[in-house]
Amino acid sequence: MALLTVDNLTVGYDSATGMTRAVDDVSFTIESGTSLGFVGESGCGKTTIGMALMGLLPDNARILHGNIILDDQNLIKISQEDFREIRGRKIAMIFQAAMNALNPVVRVGDQVAEMITTHQTAVSPVEISVKIEELFDLVGIPGDRINDYPHQYSGGMKQRAIIAMALACNPRLIIADEPTTALDVVVQDQILKEIIKIQNLLDTGFVFISHDIAVVARVCEKICVMYDGKIVETGTREEVFQAPVHPYTRQLLGSYLTLDNCNNIKVPYINSRLGQKGWEHGCALAPLCDNPMDKCDRLCPGWRQLSPTHGVRCFKKSTI
Numbered sequence: 317m318a319l320l321t322v323d324n325l326t327v328g329y330d331s332a333t334g335m336t337r338a339v340d341d342v343s344f345t346i347e348s349g350t351s352l353g354f355v356g357e358s359g360c361g362k363t364t365i366g367m368a369l370m371g372l373l374p375d376n377a378r379i380l381h382g383n384i385i386l387d388d389q390n391l392i393k394i395s396q397e398d399f400r401e402i403r404g405r406k407i408a409m410i411f412q413a414a415m416n417a418l419n420p421v422v423r424v425g426d427q428v429a430e431m432i433t434t435h436q437t438a439v440s441p442v443e444i445s446v447k448i449e450e451l452f453d454l455v456g457i458p459g460d461r462i463n464d465y466p467h468q469y470s471g472g473m474k475q476r477a478i479i480a481m482a483l484a485c486n487p488r489l490i491i492a493d494e495p496t497t498a499l500d501v502v503v504q505d506q507i508l509k510e511i512i513k514i515q516n517l518l519d520t521g522f523v524f525i526s527h528d529i530a531v532v533a534r535v536c537e538k539i540c541v542m543y544d545g546k547i548v549e550t551g552t553r554e555e556v557f558q559a560p561v562h563p564y565t566r567q568l569l570g571s572y573l574t575l576d577n578c579n580n581i582k583v584p585y586i587n588s589r590l591g592q593k594g595w596e597h598g599c600a601l602a603p604l605c606d607n608p609m610d611k612c613d614r615l616c617p618g619w620r621q622l623s624p625t626h627g628v629r630c631f632k633k634s635t636i
């Protein structure tokens with residue numbers, strides 16, 4: 317049985333112009349000890365999925381449809397009080413630029429201790445100290461920095477501390493939303509290595525959210541490519557990188573430069589969201605597609621499963 321099963325999740329936001337769908341009929345599963353990455357351009361709904369999993373959607377958001385099942389419990393149906401109990405203990409989130417959220421006047425070790433005691437009441441001071449040392453060791457912060465204040469930490473160390481806080485109560489699922497975006501590339505590389513090490517050591521499920529397909533591919537064995545609220549392709553890292561089917565996935569991969577391929581630049585232009593048509597009348601990507609079919613402008617493509625792990629929302633049968 318999967319650790320997390322999300323079925324047909326649809327989330328809308330109330331706005332001055334009515335209800336807009338930010339997440340549209342999204343389904344996926346995650347097993348313990350595995351990682352799933354969501355990738356797509358800004359505004360495609362990645363953070364909304366993370367917030368729905370955490371029960372932290374803003375007041376103007378509404379779950380219009382779907383189920384979120386974690387360990388047999390349907391999170392759509394539970395009260396905010398029960399959700400508070402689950403957050404931190406069963407599901408933890410590393411937010412975008414979370415390192416700036418550390419309390420500047422509280423020692424970092426005390427902030428991690430607070431995380432532990434909020435969710436576990438029957439834990440002794442000695443057990444807390446041992447746990448903090450273990451966590452700092454796990455995320456690569458030297459033990460003699462436990463009593464420092466946040467301003468004494470570099471950006472990378474602050475982000476490591478945030479990861480330690482997320483791990484503090486041994487959650488079953490961690491959602492990391494752009495956890496390295498605010499860091500320079502060298503530190504980003506170190507933190508990604510740390511996350512991969514932690515994933516290999518723990519039995520935790522990981523949801524990793526990023527606009528950067530290269531980052532997602534490093535960390536996750538399965539990838540969901542999103543566009544305008546919908547998953548347009550999902551597969552293992554190998555399936556998505558070696559046999560991408562959706563034109564949008566191929567555009568994303570084409571715009572990914574490495575030192576190996578940057579001398580041979582052939583970056584396709586990914587059109588902006590301007591003029592975007594939505595999914596109501598055909599495929600939202602039809603105006604951006606390099607080779608659309610007639611029906612793409614009229615009909616919304618359904619989901620096609622290509623292998624047990626690889627699926628796509630596109631009418632076209634071949635990758636050409």
Ligand SMILES: Nc1ncnc2c1ncn2[C@@H]1O[C@H](COP(=O)(O)OP(=O)(O)OP(=O)(O)O)[C@@H](O)[C@H]1O
Nearest residue numbers: 329331338357358359360361362363364365374376
């Ligand atoms: N509180 C809100 N009220 C109204 N609309 C919102 C709200 N939050 C997000 N949206 C809209 O929902 C859509 C999805 O936003 P979301 O933040 O989930 O996307 P994202 O892919 O995570 O983008 P980013 O990478 O920029 O965070 C966008 O069109 C966004 O404008």
